[in-house]
Amino acid sequence: MFPYYLQQGLRSLRRTPVLTALMVLSIAMGIGASMTTLTVMHLLSGDPLPGRSEHIFYPQLDASPRGESARKEPMDMLDYTSAVDLWRDGPADRKALVVDSSVKLSASSSSEPPSIATMLSTTADFFPMFQVPMAFGAGWSQDDDERRARVAVISWDLNQRLFGGKDSTGQMLRIRDGEVRIVGVLKPWRPSPRFYTVAGGRFAQGDTADYYTRIEDVMVPFFTGLQLNAGNFQQFTCWNLPSNPGHLENSDCVWLQLWVQLDDATKVAAYRQFVDGYAQQQHQLGRISQPELTRVRSLMEWMDYNGVVPRDVRLQAWMALAFLGICLFNTVGLLLAKFLRRTGEIGVLRALGATRTMVFQQCLVEAALVGLAGGFGGLLLTLFGLWSVRQQPLAYADMMQLDMQMLAITFAVSVMTTVAAGMLPALRASRIDPALQIKAL
Template structure:
């Protein structure tokens, strides 16, 4: 019967081309607007490490003095060098990574390339395993390299393509700030969204091109260009950042069970109490251990205007559906005579209702195709915007499926009332009027 209803639907739609075009256009406009904004929201609010984000946590301590103290104020979003190194060396987590961002002057061996600056990540050896960073060639460095301040480096695929033509460059030398570094690994394409491990560098910025041990970066005095918050006598030259009362490092831990999470939270509390006893911490103990997704929520990573635009777009879709309901109602009631004849020939209300819903579904699918084209256009316009997340606005397979499901579901919903009203026609009255 479905094939028969489909044939009837296509015939009916062809007979009223203008009305059909208006209904399809109304659905397409609503679907196009809502899917454009929903896709952007989907990209920006996604899990940067699916399957692993539940084991990653961001320890927070409050080492500041009493100046400006507020009881309910959260701890700083970063840690000092002293606290970061203490937590790192304690090895109380399954994995831990201490890091900051910067920029390094790269001096290519090729005479055809001028020196340039590349974004860099100064971190510890667990970074790559903890964040599941994919490697194209080689591997990350070891803890021994961290401790010995080895001149080793991991580079991105983009930088490897630029300097070495995409070949395996492990073992090659890369000069940065007049210092020779041995390349031990080349990353495969990797851009977690958001840039969760250091939001100070931009919520949706691209991943760095150069990764070196944190200890090495301090030894060769690589430039640190992340956020720094100091108090008391802190501030001034970056050369003495290790001893200054300033927070400027990010610290992440991996805890593979709820028991370990509770134990690590207790360890942080004991550590803060110990530092307070030593006189380093002045404020009451204030430690927190948010998970990765909670950390993104705390920092309100998804722009508020994106959420607002999504709600407005779905409001526009609702308006389009109301218009579609009116158009369908007019179309179905104009066919009262045809439907009355079908009823008189033995068709039940249920069969007529099914026929009209199939017709609504065909309109929805046509509107879905139109909405998909409009969504592609909308996302193309989004990618032209000067936002750090603009380049991420692409329709993936899941959103493609949602587009058609939303179009089909919306049209069927819009067709319920018109189909029900059309089924209430009394066959005898319609036959008498013929």
């Protein structure tokens, strides 16, 4: 019966082109507005490490002194002593310290003048833990971390700018007053969002325009970075002002992040127990006042805790969904008017033997056709909406592209919502009394 319902639905829609156009336009506008904002949310809050994020964790503890009111959550970053202790002794499969800072760099083999760039000081496990893709060479080793080797991995963009995109491994790079040897060059890599420097409800410590648009220009071993860029690291929070600003190794400041990889639930439980035990030990030594403030959050839990999706995007999404609801109510009224105008036709069908179920199904097929047409219109409006977002001065603007998942959702939402909106009009149409309608003909 479906081919027959489809044929009759198309014929019915062609008989009332103006009413059909109004319904399709109404659905298209609601779908276009809602899918544009939902796509933005999807791209900003998506899993940056699909299949691996459940194994990546962010440990926290609070080394600040107890104030007049005790904290309910630990600070978002770690002090130097806690971070290095957890990194050296923690029972994790992989561990990576992370801190970024601005540096002046240049290359003697390049004609490019010295420039200010962003440097990430991290440890060797950073690359395999986050599956960082390499175009040339590789990351450094754990031995390089311990012996403070003067080596570096540079970004694809920096390699293009300084070396014309050629394999630059073995070349020397000058960072402030020291030189490092390039051992690796990244492929174009842009995690969305740049999750490994999320803290305090914001992305990293630098310019907010960089949170979505770029990664660091150069990466060096953690302790090497502290030597090369001494005095230029920014503190996140201090409970005593550092005696030597920028030199934060022995300061009462939090400014470091630590990521760990735990491959199964047993290791997660053991690591949480280790962090709790460390906090208790430091409490007994008088360094930590609130040992109960420990957390080991997974990557997605950490992103959710920090609210990586901007509030205005969430608000726009709710407003767009409300607009879609208004469009659906409008469509309900239009479908009801359309179906009730055909009472004579429906009465004849019933008199010829069509059941209420058959009439109901035929009306739903017609509503689904409206939803499918509205989906095509909504897709065009969604593409236009995302194009409009890309024209805005937003840090994440150029990321706004419709992927296959959201494309499928666009049509699914359009058809499902229109069918749902058509159920009441279809039910009313199926309950028409054929005797009264035939008598009135």
